[in-house]
Amino acid sequence: MVPTQELTVPPARRPRRRAGRVSAGWITTFCLPAIALYGLFLVVPIVTAFYYGLFRWDGTRQGAFVGVGNYREILTRYPLSDEIPAALGHNVLFFVGTMAIQNTVGLGLAVLLHRNPWGKRLFQTLFSLPYLISPLIVGYIWSLLLSPTFGPVNFALRAIGLDAWARPWLGEPDLALPVLILVNAWQWIGGPMLIFGAALAGIPQELEEAAAMDGASSARTFWSIRFPLLMPAVGVITVLTFIGCFNIFDLVYALGGSDGGPGGAMDVLGLLYYRTAFRGGSNAIGESSALAMLIFVLIFGVSLALERALRRREVH
Known part of the structure; x- marks a missing residue:
């Protein structure tokens, strides 16, 4: 009798996952904390401000539904009808000046x-240190430095014989906003420097070598090769600077107080919102919420338009 051979069935092979491929469950798990924080600290306040802006308030007691009544009120009632355009103009000048310097x-x-890598890390660190400090602290420090009575800036000017240059820098309406722009640019100059440095490091060296072999000067090489390749970095800096300049509050508050310096020369939308919310009348919650929504729509809309316009220029 011939022994029968046992038939063995090979076990089913499990499908191998491709290297580097992560399941949707893991992606969702890691994204949930960020989504929760984003919703809690950004989406919820925006929705709440929009809701509050649709009602009239009597102190902290919600009143009748007024729709766009609060928006009409802040745009037509004095003094907000005059303060909003003035503050918006200061924000625009603040953005243009900061962009030009940065x-x-x-x-x-x-x-x-x-071009000179010697001490590169040291100088990058030194120029980046100011934006690690709170703008409120930076503002108070510069208000002491620029003090007309005991500030070291005026003391140094008088010591070298430039008495005419010693001025009340934060006390003159014509000087207050330029000084604010300079202080803000001084604090944040490290950010654009690092972004531009990273963009320069990503430019292929072969392009510059080919231009040099063709007889192009350093200036021609920069404007014809480097600068066009830096446009993505310019776009990032422009959008981030716009958002920061139109959200500015703490630095202006430290340098000029809640009224925006002498004659409101440094008054911006952030300070105007602060005064409307904490110094307004019985309907302060409704009016300040409406103003907050107008600021949000302005910043979001212009940032989106800037991003699309700069990206279109990169393509062309």
Whole structure:
């Protein structure tokens, strides 16, 4: 009798996952904390402000539904009808001045450090340290430095014979806003410098070598090769600077107080919202919520338009 051979069935092989592929469950698990924080600290306040802005308030007691009544009130009632355009104009000037300084000085520092790597890490750290400090602290420190009575800035000017240059820097309406722009640019200059430095490091060296072999000067090489390739970095800096300049509050509050300095020369939308919310009348909650929504729509809309316009320019 011939022994029968046992038939063995090979076990089913489990499908192998591709290397580097992560399941949707893990992605959801890791994203949930960020989504929860985003919703709690951003989405919920925006929805709440929109809801509060639709009602009239008597102190902290919610009143009747008024729809766009609060928006009409802040845009037509004095003094808000005059203060909103003035504060918006100061925000625009603040953004333009900050952009002009940050883009030029930050790009210049990035180019110098890129060409001369000696001490690069040290200078990057030194220029980046100010934006690690709270703008409120920076503002109070500069208010002491610029004090007309005991400030070291005026003392140094008088010591070298420039008495005419010693001014009440934060006490004159014509000087207050330019000083605010300079202090803000000084604090945040490290950010554009690092972004431009990273963008310069990503430019292929072969392009510059080919331009040099064709006889192009350093300036021509920069404007024809480097600068066009830096446009994505310019776009990022522009959008971030716009958002920061139109959200500014703490630095202006430290340098000029809640009224925005002499004659409201430094008054911005953030300070105006603060005064409306904490110094307004019985309907302060409704009016300040409506103003907050207008500021949000302005910042979000202009930031989106800037991002699309700059991206279209990168493509062309």
